[in-house]
Amino acid sequence: MTDKNKQSASGGENKEEGLTEVLTEETKFYYPSAAMKENATVKDWDEAIHVAESDPEAFWAEAAEDLEWAEKWKKVLDDSKKPFYKWFVGSKCNIFQNALERHQKTAVKDKIAIISEQEGGRIQKLTYSELYQEVNKFAAALKKLGITKGDRVAVYLPNIPETAITMLACAKLGAIHSVVYAGFSYLALRDRINDAGAKLLVTANASQRRGKIVNLKKTCDKAVEEDCLSIEYMIVVKNVDQETIMKEGRDLWFKNITQNEKENVETEIVDGNDPLFVLYTSGTTSKPKGVVHDHAGYMVGVNRTFKWVFDLKEDDVYWCTADPGWITGHSYIIYGPLMAGITNIMYEGVPDYPENDRIWEMIERHKITILYTAPTLVRLMMKYGDEPPKKHNLATLRLLGSVGEPINPEAWRWFYRVIGQEKCPIMDTWWQTETGMFMITPLPVAALKAGSATRPFPSIKASIVDKKGQRVPVGKGGFLAINNPWPAMLNTLWRNPERYLETYWEKIPNVYTTGDMGFVDKDGYFWIQGRADDVMNISGHRIGTAEIESALVSHEAVVEAGVIGKPHPIKGESAKGFVILKKGFEPSDELIDALKKHIRNTLGPIAIVDEVEFVDKLPKTRSGKIMRRVLKAKELGLPLGDISTLED
Numbered sequence: 164m165t166d167k168n169k170q171s172a173s174g175g176e177n178k179e180e181g182l183t184e185v186l187t188e189e190t191k192f193y194y195p196s197a198a199m200k201e202n203a204t205v206k207d208w209d210e211a212i213h214v215a216e217s218d219p220e221a222f223w224a225e226a227a228e229d230l231e232w233a234e235k236w237k238k239v240l241d242d243s244k245k246p247f248y249k250w251f252v253g254s255k256c257n258i259f260q261n262a263l264e265r266h267q268k269t270a271v272k273d274k275i276a277i278i279s280e281q282e283g284g285r286i287q288k289l290t291y292s293e294l295y296q297e298v299n300k301f302a303a304a305l306k307k308l309g310i311t312k313g314d315r316v317a318v319y320l321p322n323i324p325e326t327a328i329t330m331l332a333c334a335k336l337g338a339i340h341s342v343v344y345a346g347f348s349y350l351a352l353r354d355r356i357n358d359a360g361a362k363l364l365v366t367a368n369a370s371q372r373r374g375k376i377v378n379l380k381k382t383c384d385k386a387v388e389e390d391c392l393s394i395e396y397m398i399v400v401k402n403v404d405q406e407t408i409m410k411e412g413r414d415l416w417f418k419n420i421t422q423n424e425k426e427n428v429e430t431e432i433v434d435g436n437d438p439l440f441v442l443y444t445s446g447t448t449s450k451p452k453g454v455v456h457d458h459a460g461y462m463v464g465v466n467r468t469f470k471w472v473f474d475l476k477e478d479d480v481y482w483c484t485a486d487p488g489w490i491t492g493h494s495y496i497i498y499g500p501l502m503a504g505i506t507n508i509m510y511e512g513v514p515d516y517p518e519n520d521r522i523w524e525m526i527e528r529h530k531i532t533i534l535y536t537a538p539t540l541v542r543l544m545m546k547y548g549d550e551p552p553k554k555h556n557l558a559t560l561r562l563l564g565s566v567g568e569p570i571n572p573e574a575w576r577w578f579y580r581v582i583g584q585e586k587c588p589i590m591d592t593w594w595q596t597e598t599g600m601f602m603i604t605p606l607p608v609a610a611l612k613a614g615s616a617t618r619p620f621p622s623i624k625a626s627i628v629d630k631k632g633q634r635v636p637v638g639k640g641g642f643l644a645i646n647n648p649w650p651a652m653l654n655t656l657w658r659n660p661e662r663y664l665e666t667y668w669e670k671i672p673n674v675y676t677t678g679d680m681g682f683v684d685k686d687g688y689f690w691i692q693g694r695a696d697d698v699m700n701i702s703g704h705r706i707g708t709a710e711i712e713s714a715l716v717s718h719e720a721v722v723e724a725g726v727i728g729k730p731h732p733i734k735g736e737s738a739k740g741f742v743i744l745k746k747g748f749e750p751s752d753e754l755i756d757a758l759k760k761h762i763r764n765t766l767g768p769i770a771i772v773d774e775v776e777f778v779d780k781l782p783k784t785r786s787g788k789i790m791r792r793v794l795k796a797k798e799l800g801l802p803l804g805d806i807s808t809l810e811d
């Protein structure tokens with residue numbers, strides 16, 4: 164870094180008079196270029212925050228004017244039943260109108276909406292008008308199969324255009340999609356289908372990953388074989404050329420039911436507060452939570468945050484390396500980019516296959532301007548060194564983004580220097596499945612600090628509090644809380660409003676509890692440090708320790724298990740299980756392998772446990788709860804903390 168960046172943490176003028184601070188790298192500011200500032204939609208970050216803060220409802224009402232409505236709202240925010248907040252009450256709309264329909268009236272219709280690339284190299288391009296037609300066809304087909312407003316449709320698909328088509332077709336009909344990441348096991352899929360009561364499942368016969376063919380259809384067959392009575396039809400995309408067994412009467416090829424479809428299906432105009440989707444996410448129990456988002460608030464929140472944070476221009480080619488199976492994919496692969504009318508990349512494969520420069524090669528090939536990725540991927544690429552990116556022309560990049568976990572300053576600086584070539588600001592976006600949209604994030608004109616998500620998005624009030632909800636002083640660690648409602652907030656948990664209240668609103672009084680820890684520095688910048696609860700973040704994927712424990716104890720050899728997350732140089736965190744064996748079972752390396760495999764089979768390849776240790780006892784409270792905190796402190800050689808509740 165050059166010396167001109169070595170300014171004080173208060174932005175150049177040192178407020179602590181007379182002090183010549185020796186600043187650590189992390190307190191340095193990184194300033195946007197003059198060109199970035201000149202062309203930005205929002206030119207003054209402080210002012211944008213100030214204006215929105217003075218009247219958040221006016222701010223969001225103005226943001227809503229960017230979109231089309233069948234009928235406008237009567238009230239921007241209804242808090243009479245809080246914390247069941249309602250945004251844009253009385254409105255009639257459909258996110259599909261904004262994602263595709265309205266573009267058909269403008270020049271956007273001839274633009275490329277999606278460039279999809281398969282690991283094997285196949286590239287497909289769909290314009291906005293082609294995508295619109297495909298969605299119409301699939302919506303008509305779904306309608307003929309009996310799907311109507313309010314029905315749930317489960318989706319188990321890789322990152323391919325049909326995923327976008329399916330989600331949008333559901334939205335168009337007013338049906339509720341429940342996308343399950345296609346790395347989950349059949350059991351995890353079955354639980355989610357059952358909880359949502361899905362009538363129909365959309366999948367692909369197979370997917371390509373690291374040169375291997377993953378048979379998704381087989382997983383779906385196993386999931387619905389028994390105990391999954393709600394599923395009437397399974398629709399299968401032929402994504403890979405290979406033989407597929409179809410069950411008569413239940414299974415239908417995607418192509419067969421869409422290709423000759425001519426019916427023109429009307430878009431279902433829904434109440435703005437009607438659900439758009441359910442998306443399951445891990446919590447502190449073994450049962451995942453079905454996070455519910457509606458049409459109106461979600462579309463306004465996602466649209467405004469996407470356009471401002473990535474400062475979108477008409478000719479942007481944008482690549483988010485997440486999967487549609489996560490919220491990042493819902494908000495910022497499918498809905499955000501389509502509403503914005505830009506060109507979007509969907510890549511089905513891994514970023515370092517067949518060579519470790521695949522990701523950089525793709526940026527050059529498609530002339531990508533915005534890359535939105537995760538710290539775990541940045542660290543993996545960093546491990547491969549500077550050579551792979553240097554082989555490629557990355558000059559088209561103008562903006563970078565990070566999401567999923569805290570980005571460590573070292574990875575941030577590498578990303579900034581080697582990939583962004585010191586001209587691309589990095590938008591470190593903090594948010595959650597539940598928030599639906601970016602919450603703590605810079606705008607491109609912000610002064611950045613390596614490793615900080617900076618400040619809340621305009622209108623959002625966030626704070627670091629103690630258990631009682633009192634703000635803690637600057638620099639002190641505490642719980643990250645959100646103090647006011649925002650439009651894309653979750654409406655509730657699927658068929659479980661009690662758990663919604665208990666999880667997010669009753670743990671700490673008067674605020675939305677995020678479950679994260681962090682602190683605020685003297686410039687008001689937030690530093691997120693990770694989860695406060697028993698949820699791990701492995702490679703940016705959220706997974707509950709309780710889920711892995713329950714998978715472990717379902718193995719015949721296991722009596723009891725405690726699982727913790729440990730720091731990991733690439734994945735951020737890795738899981739370790741402590742296991743008490745049943746009588747008659749002996750510790751062995753084979754058993755360790757068998758347990759790891761069992762977890763993988765139960766939860767899917769995303770739930771990888773790196774280490775298993777056999778123990779005689781687990782630290783417990785007197786009420787019998789495993790104290791994972793104690794396990795973790797012991798494992799990491801840290802002080803044990805308060806162990807007064809420890810039974811033994």
Ligand code: WT7
Pocket residue numbers: 444489490491565566567568569570591592593594595596597616677678679691693694700703704705
């Ligand atoms: C959790 C939410 C939101 C999309 C991906 C994950 C962690 C997310 C950041 C960030 C630090 C982050 C938090 C959060 N997280 N983004 N920029 N800096 N931590 O969605 O599965 O709902 O997980 O991911 O711990 O609570 P999710």
